[in-house]
Amino acid sequence: MDLRYPVGAFSKPAGTLSQxxxxxxxxxxxxxxERLRRAVGGLSAEQLDVPYRPDGWTSRQVAHHLPDxxxxxxxxxxxxxxxxxxxxxxxxxxxWAKLPDVRETPLETSLVLLDSLHRRWVVLWESLSEAQxxxxxxxxxxxxxxxxxxxxxxAWHGRHHVAHITSLRERRGWN
Numbered sequence: 001m002d003l004r005y006p007v008g009a010f011s012k013p014a015g016t017l018s019q020x021x022x023x024x025x026x027x028x029x030x031x032x033x034e035r036l037r038r039a040v041g042g043l044s045a046e047q048l049d050v051p052y053r054p055d056g057w058t059s060r061q062v063a064h065h066l067p068d069x070x071x072x073x074x075x076x077x078x079x080x081x082x083x084x085x086x087x088x089x090x091x092x093x094x095x096w097a098k099l100p101d102v103r104e105t106p107l108e109t110s111l112v113l114l115d116s117l118h119r120r121w122v123v124l125w126e127s128l129s130e131a132q133x134x135x136x137x138x139x140x141x142x143x144x145x146x147x148x149x150x151x152x153x154x155a156w157h158g159r160h161h162v163a164h165i166t167s168l169r170e171r172r173g174w175n
Contacts, residue, residue: 003053006163010156017148022133025155026125032158033115036066039165040107047174048107052164059165061097063107066161067114068096073154074121080137080147081128087138125151 017025040048040063048060057065072091079086096102133148145153169175 001167003056003164003167005160006167007156007159010153010160012142012145012149013152016134016146017152022125022148022151025151026122028155028159029118029125029151030122032066032070032155032162033111033118035158035162036063036114036165037111039162039169040111043169043174047172050168050172052168056164057097059168060107061102062161062164064102064105064110065093065097066158067110067117069093069157070114070117070121070154073150073157074117074124076137077121077124077147077150080135080150081132085136085138085144088140090140 040059043059048063049058051058052062076088079088128147133146133151135147136144137147137150139145142149142153
């Protein structure tokens with residue numbers, strides 16, 4: 001198993017997603033905060049600071065990264081819904097993971113933030129029309145993306161990072 005991609009690498013869907021596919025992906029987004037909470041539940045401070053792979057992030061960094069990334073994705077979605085094909089800005093997530101707030105903020109703060117953010121995000125996702133799911137943005141790495149592809153990317157992103165923690169727990173026998 002490739003420890004970098006425990007659920008496989010993201011693959012941008014080529015075609016338009018069906019309503020059933022979107023509903024399933026929105027459910028993934030809705031479940032991400034609880035999945036993360038279960039994944040880090042009961043881990044000691046020492047365990048939270050063990051990288052999930054050599055030269056990888058710690059579970060603490062992953063848990064703080066998810067709300068950082070998903071806040072930015074929420075804004076990307078709003079830009080796509082309110083502007084004509086906006087070009088989104090990337091950020092250096094590896095450098096963000098090294099900032100003092102990641103080391104010093106209690107994990108619970110990011111768990112609550114992720115939960116609150118996802119509640120709003122799910123309300124927005126569930127409200128979108130077919131035309132809104134077809135709106136586009138320009139991603140520097142992936143090119144032109146439809147809103148439904150953005151949904152697929154971040155449903156995958158939550159599963160991807162939670163699996164970093166759960167696979168580490170399994171490998172270390174921390175369950």
